[in-house]
Amino acid sequence: MTLTVSRLKHMSCLLLAVALLCICKPTFAENDESTLSTEDVLRVVLLRDYNTRVVIAGTGLLGLSAGLIGSFALLRRRALLGDALSHATLPGIGIAFLIQALAGGDGKWMPGLLLGGVISGGIGTLSILGIGRLRRMKEDAALGIVLSVFFGAGIAILVLIQQMEAGHAAGLESFIYGKTASMLGRDAWLIGLAGFIASLIAVVLFKELRLLCFDAVYARSQGFPQAFLDLVLMALIMIVTIVGLQAVGLILIIALLVIPPAAARFWTNRMGLMTLSAAIIGMFSAAIGSAVSALFPRLPSGATIVLTCSLIFLVSMLFGFTNGRVLHWLRRIRLHRTVGGQHLLRAVYEQIELAQETNPELKPETSVVPVAAVLAMRSWSAWELKSIIRRAEGEGWVVWLPNQTLRLTAEGLTRAKRLAHEHRLWELYLITHADIAPSKVDRDADMIEHILQPSMIAELERLLEAETPLGQVPPSPHPLSAELIDSNANQSTRRKEGRS
C-alpha cells in the first residue's frame, strides 16, 4: 500500500508538470507580442500607475486581514466557513436584486445587494452555529448543509431572475468570479476600512479568541461568553468574505482565508507568531499576485493571487521551521545514520565477544572482525553496511583493513562498550521488571537503546545494581548467536507485513 501511495504521488507530480506546461504553452506561442519591456516592469513595481497602485493596495489589505482572521478560523476548525458563507450570500443577493428590480429601481444597486448578502450570510452563520449544537452534528456537516442548501436556493432564485428580463442580471456573475482588475479607488478604500476594522477587533479580542480556539470548554468554564465569541469570529469572517467576494471572487477569498494560515502553521507553533505570519503571507501573496497579473496579459488577477498563495504554501510545506518536510527528512536521515553507526559498533563488539568465548586471551583492542560476519548480524544489505562503515571510518571509530576485516579504534571501542552496556541494561530491565522472555528482549531493546538519555541510564543502573557488575559491560542475557537468527526472522516478517 505504501508503495502504491508513493507511486500515486509521483503520478500527481507528473500531472502537475503537465498542467504547468499547458499554462506555459500559450505563452511560448505568443512570446513575440507579449515580451516584457523593463519599462513595463518598472511601471508596475514602482506603482506609477494609479490603477495598479489601487489594485495592489486593495488586495494587499484584503490579504492581510484575511490571513489574520483566517488563522482563528483555522484553529477553531472552521477554515471552510468562508466557503459556506460565500455560498450562503447568494440567495440574499438574488432576493435583494428581485426586490430592487420589482420596486422599479436599478436591480444592481450595490449597497442593497450587499445588504441582502449580509443578511442571508448572517442567517447562514446562525444556522451553522445552531446545527453544530445538535447532537452528533460535526462542524463540517453544518458547513456542508448550509453551503449546499443556501447555494441551491440561490441558484433557484437566479434562474427566476434570468426569466425577468434577458441580460438584466449579467453583473451578478462578478460576485462569483470577481473583478479585481477593474477595482476602483472606492473599492480599495472599502476593503481597507473593513479589513482594518476586522483586524482591529481581532487584535483587541486576541486573548479571548485564542482561548476559544484552543479550549472552548475551558473558556466557557472561565466565564467567557463562548457563544458570543463564536459569533464575533463568524462576523469577522463574514466581513472579510463579503468584502472580498466583491473584489476577488468566491473561490479566491476562500483561498485567502485558508492558505496563508495553513502555510504559517509550518513555520511556528506559537499562536501570536502564526497569526502575524499568516497576515504577512496573505498580504505579500496578494500584492505579488496582483503585480504579476498586471504585468502579463490574460492572467486573471484573482487566480494569480491564489497561485502565489499556493506557491508560498508549497515553500512553507517544504522549508518550514516546525513542520517543514525538508527539515523533517534531514532529521530522519540524521537519526537513521546515528542508528546505523550504533548498530555497526555493537555488532562488531558482539562479534569480538563471540570470538573471546573460544579464545579468552583475545584482546578487543587488537582483534579483527570479518565484514561478512557483521553483515550476517542484521538484515542490512552489503551496500548499506558499506556506507555505514565508511561513515564510521570517517568518524574514526573503526578501521577497515584491506583484507575485508574491521578493527575498532580506541574511541570506537569505548563507544561500542557503552552501547552494548546500554542495550543489555535495557534487556535486563525488560526481563526482570517487565517479565518478558529473554528470547524476545533483543528486538525491544534495539528500538529504545538509541534514544536513552544519560539520566535514564543512571536510573537503570541503579535499578539493576544487583544483576550488573559495576563499570563492566554485563554479559548478554541471551545467546548472541541466537540473536542473529531471531532478529533476522523478526525483520523479515516485518518487511513482509510492510509490503502487503
Add this chain to the structure above:
Amino acid sequence: MSNAMSGWYWPLDGWIVVIGVMCAVSASLLGNFLVLRRMSLLGDAISHAVLPGLAAAFFLTGSRSSLPMFLGAVLVGVLTAMFTQWIRNTGNVDEGASMGVVFTSLFALGLIMIVRAADSVDLDPGCVLYGAIEFTPIDLVNLSGWAVPRVFVTQSIILIVNAVFVVAFYKELKISSFDPALATTLGFNATLMHYLLMTLVAVTAVASFESVGNILVVAMFVVPPATALLMTDRLRDVILFSTLLAAASAVLGHLSAISVPHWFGFRSTSTAGMMAVVTGCFFVTMALVGAKHGVLLQWIRRRGLAKQITSEDVIALLYREEERDPSATLNMSLLGERLDLSGRVIRKVVRAEAKAGRVVIGCDGAVSLTEAGRIRGRELVRSHRLWESYLVQELELPTDRIHDKAEKLEHFTDRALRARLNDATATGDRDPHGSPIPPEEDESTTSDG
C-alpha cells in the same frame, strides 16, 4: 395538485425525476461515509478542483469529447482527496483546512489554464463544468429498442457500482470510518478503503457535474446522511433513511421547481436548486421535530419536566408547613416568596394542581392540601429525608451539603427506590436534620389502624 402538475409532461419530467433520484441516491450512499469521516465538504471541494483536470484533458487531446475529460476530472478528484490527506498528516491542520488549500489552488490553476488558452479555444468554465438536469432527456441513446437518455445509462452504472460497493464492503467501511486503527489491527487496510471510497466519490461527483450540475450532488453528499443521522443511531438504518430521503427530495424538488414559481408569476426554476432546498427542508424538519433528538420535542419535554418539578415543590412545601403547624395556611404570594417564583407561575401551577384535586384554594387565597395532595406530599418529603439520611450515612457528606442534592433527587425517586433507601439507611425515622421521616402510605394507614 392539478395546479402543481399543470406543467408536467411525462417524457421530459418523468426522466428528470428518474435521473434526479438516481443521482441523489448514489451520492447519498457514499455521503453517509463522508459525513462520518468528517469530510462532508469533499463534494464541494471536488466540484471546484476538477477544473485543471478538464483543461489538461482538453489540451492533451484537443477535443471536447467526454471520456478524456471525464478521466482527467476523476484523476484530479482523487488527487484532491490525496493531497488533502497528505497536507492534513504533515501540516497539523484539520481536514477542512487542507481541503481548502487543495481545492482553491487547483481551481485557480484550472482558471488560469483556461483563460490563457481562451483566445484559441472555446472553453467556458460554466459550460464545461456544469450541465443541467433539465436538458438530460434531450440527449437520447438507443438501448435495445428503447430510447433512453444517455445520462440514464451512466447514472445507472454509477448507482449500481456504488450500491454494490456499500453492500459488499459494508463491514469494512463501517469499521474503517469509525475506527481506522481498529480496522488495521483487524487485518484489512483502512487506507485502501479510504482511497477506494475517494475514487468512487470522485467518479460519482464528476459524472454528475457534467450531466446534472454540481449543486445537486454537493447537497446530496451531505444533507440526507446528516438528516438520517438525526433520526437513528444504527448505521444500517442511517443508510436506508438517507437513501429514502434523497429519493424523496429529488421527486419533491422537481415538483416544486415546476409548481412553486407559478404562485409568484414565474415559469419554473432550477430543478437541482430546488432539490437541494427540499432536502434542506427535510433536515430542518427533522432537527426540530425528529423523534430522538428533535429540538422542539426536547424543548416540550423539558418544559413538562420543569412544570412537574415546580408543582411538586409546591406540594412538598405545603406538606412541610402542615407538618410544622397543622393550622397554618399559605397564600399564593407567600408560596411564591418561599419558592422564589413569580406570581404568574405560582398561580398557573396552583390552579393546575387544584384541577388535579391535590390542593384547594380557599376564599381568602389560602392554599391547603387535599387528602390526595397530602399523600403525594408525604411521598416527596419521605424521599427527600431518606436521601438526606443516605447521603450522610453511606456517602458521608457533611449535613450542610445534603439538602440541595436531596432536593433534586426527590423528584426522581419512586416507591421501590424509597424502599431500598429505607433498607440501606440504618436509623429509623429521623433524618440528619432531626425531622421525622414520614412513613410510606399503606404503612401509615396500618399503623393508624
